[in-house]
Amino acid sequence: MKKTILTVFGILLIIAVWYFFIKSHDYQVNFTIKALPGTINQSVKTWNRQLNSEFPIVQSSLTEFQQKLKFSDSVHTYNWNISMLNDSVSKVKIYARDDIHSYTNKLLIPFVDTDFEKRTRKSILDFSGKLKEHLNKFKVTIVGEEDLKSTFCAYIQVKGTQYEKANGMMLNYPLLDGILSENKVQLNGMPFVEVVDWNMSNDSITYNFCYPIVRSENLPVYPELKYKRFFGKKALKAIYNGNYITSDRAWYALLKYARNENISIKETPIEYFFNNPNMGGNELEWKAEVYLPIEETYED
Structure with a gap:
């Protein structure tokens, strides 16, 4: 009897120590x-x-x-x-x-x-x-693999967080658009964001805010403005509808799709924007094409 009591007491003591201290x-x-x-x-x-x-x-x-x-x-x-x-x-x-x-x-x-x-x-x-x-305010549709075309572009590099991306674009839009318009640079497609670094541990990103343009010998020179060729690549594509502040929801959807399909990708999203947020309207009608580049494979 005494042994049973001691056993029960010991068990209760262990439970109490775990509950209160562990x-x-x-x-x-x-x-x-x-x-x-x-x-x-x-x-x-x-x-x-x-x-x-x-x-x-x-x-x-x-x-x-x-x-x-x-x-x-x-x-x-x-x-x-x-x-x-x-x-x-x-x-x-x-x-x-x-x-x-x-x-x-x-x-x-x-x-x-x-x-x-x-x-x-x-x-x-x-x-x-x-x-x-929030879930009722956006939609992501996975399209699958697609080839991104090469283009020449003018761009400004921006650093911030995922949440600040859309605001960074809005802050730099007057500068980028103003310089190109003032100097009569011919546009050649929709503006896009090319993420060059994405740190998922702290949500920090570095991205190029790009305007596709027709290359010429008389492009304007400004300290903040740079030019480069964006090279085409094979990528996974999704359509995002919603406020561009949260277009990174499509990034996560593409990451999951890549894992499910066992596709090796680069975690450097690319986004093409088809609407001007300054014009307002129903956000679910705003459209962005979102891509994750597929890792290139080389055969011996």
Whole structure:
């Protein structure tokens, strides 16, 4: 009898030590949604900016990252984990912890619905609602393999984040368009963005904002303006409809398609834009063609 009591006590002690001192979260919230991990990842970051959080997202990978939100006298840590259930549906797990009152929450949660649990559910419900709204505002259609044509172009190189890409284009549009128009340079196609570096760990990108032009001997010379030949290549293509701020949703869709089809690609997206956002209109009618170059293979 005594041995049984000691065994039970030992098991309870181990559980208590794990629960209070080893378990990293106080509460867990799960939901499933028809969205890719990249879209969810970027949407959490947008939501974090909208909340004016003083803490940046700390990212381990596209599917695992940490968010901190300040509520009155405490800081809540949300550890996000995203996994795909199938080609279109993701399961999202949020492991929540109150950094100041963790032990108190762990003591109370088995017995009462704490303010921390209510706040966490409310926050995640708010986010999931915004995510669903966002998903209704864009569309990505995978086309498949296509050959990009070579062209000569004038361009300005820009550095920023994925979220800042559209704004960077708008800021440089008057300069690029103004110089070419003023000097009567003949355009030769739709403007496009050529990403030359994409750091997915911090969302930073370096890209060339390009205008295809007819090459001549009298092209204007300006410090910010450069010229080059964009060489054609084989690439995976998608059609994106929606606000150009979030056209990177097509990048993630193409990455997933490439993985599913076992196609080696370069993570340097190229985007051709067919609408002028300054003209307004229904954003779902805005169109961009988005490409990911396919790695070249050489046979012996």
